[in-house]
Amino acid sequence: MFRSPRPRTVAELPPQWREQLYRQVPHAVMVPAALSRIYEDRVRDFLLQKRFVPCAGLKLSDDMRVAVAGLACLLVLRPGARLFPDVRAVLLYADRFYVKHDEPDEFGLVSDAPVEQLGESWHGDRVVLSWADVEAALHGDAVNVVAHEFAHQLDDENPDVQGAPALHDYSRWSEVMLREYQRLQRHRRPPVLDPYGAESPGEFFGVATEAFFQRGAALRQHHAELYALFHDYYGLDTAQHALWGAHRKMP
Template sequence: MELIRRLFRRAPPRIPGRLWAEALDSMPCLARLQDGDLRRLQALTERFLAEHAISGAGGFAVTDEIALRIAAQACLPVLNLTLDLYRDMAGVIVYPSAFIVRHSEVDEAGVVHEWEAPMAGEALDAGGAVVLSWEDALEDHEWDDGSNLVIHEFVHKIDMGSGGANGCPPFLAEFHQGIDPARWTRVFTAAYEDFRRRVDAMERRLPADFDEDDDEHLDRYAELAQGLPMDPYGAENPAEFFAVASEAFFVQPAALAAAYGQVVELLEQYYLQKALRAD
């Protein structure tokens, strides 16, 4: 029994200083953190790595550097909260690039439609894993465009803690007593509907024969999307709006704050972190 108690008291392994410094240099989303925040983030990352397996798939080998980058970004949203928000997670699976997922959907007539599509990331409900494409995650590090695949998928996992991803994450008594759930629903619903209208207006400016395989069309889409406060994927549904807004909150919040100030205010209250607002 004494041995078991000692094992449970055992501290998580420490991250070597050089490895931690290199990880920080490689991730612009962490540049805003102060020294005290970074020390807490490192300790939380060490606990995350001790509690959750990060494994490769599709022939991909997860190095210490890759595992550290993923864990540090996963811990950023819960920096001032608790790792218990990730308790319902089997682990993290990393593919070298986009992976194929089979989807199924039942239409209004009761007909089941099935198809396969490549995906960059996926968060699985009911104790499932977070699945990532390292190529896509790495691209977010290299292009500071407000996107962050790792944060996006782990925010979905947080959202699932309230009974399925729906854009309304669990409000914890220890941290979120100041949040009015009714106001959260009202503010996020209004912002989501407004963002859908913005994305619809943007898409009407695309070529009538828009083709995702046409580089010129894709360039036009990217150009138009720059006029939006965040990635247009947030218009898919309320869960994606919450995840994409959270990405922007942690990476490039200025445009989000200008368009949806109350959303940023609520995200500050939820994550207990201040966004970098434009002066």
């Protein structure tokens, strides 16, 4: 008589990482108790599966790795979400960095002048981040480079539609996002959304995701339908939490 194999036990988030997560990432307060284990498991898997590469002399620490993982994994708590399967490495600079792009501008001209960046999302294998800007997001800056660049990775999971993640039904998403995108293009100086989001539907998705996590209450006040759309997609009610200075106690 054969016994059924015992289910494999998956280790919890190590205590040191857990302490670092709840000490550093105020956004953890957004995660309801029912999703705490899922969140911690996502953070653990991110840290185990993604390679962190320090760039330009950065001294990489576990605090940095846990902070990036803690912010990124807030985007993948919904049922069925995948843990950024195409991302193999996170490249981390101490501050903003310069890159050369060979894409033509709106006039068809190509410049070889380096451009300052705080983050980049590459199709297929990596995300590049400025640690100074990651820290700024942790301390309340409206810009959240981790949310923005990893939103691009979600966008890349659906190559057929720019500015939309993989969904079963795109009707509501398309209606709300198009209306809000066009509104940003018309006004360019809204109270919540960064005007950079008017560059393309993909950048709008990134900018709107930043606002959802950094300025949830303001987004709900000024863009109620957009907030509701992201609330349903990300599964978090970010407007309910005043983050800065109120780190969540470990559950």
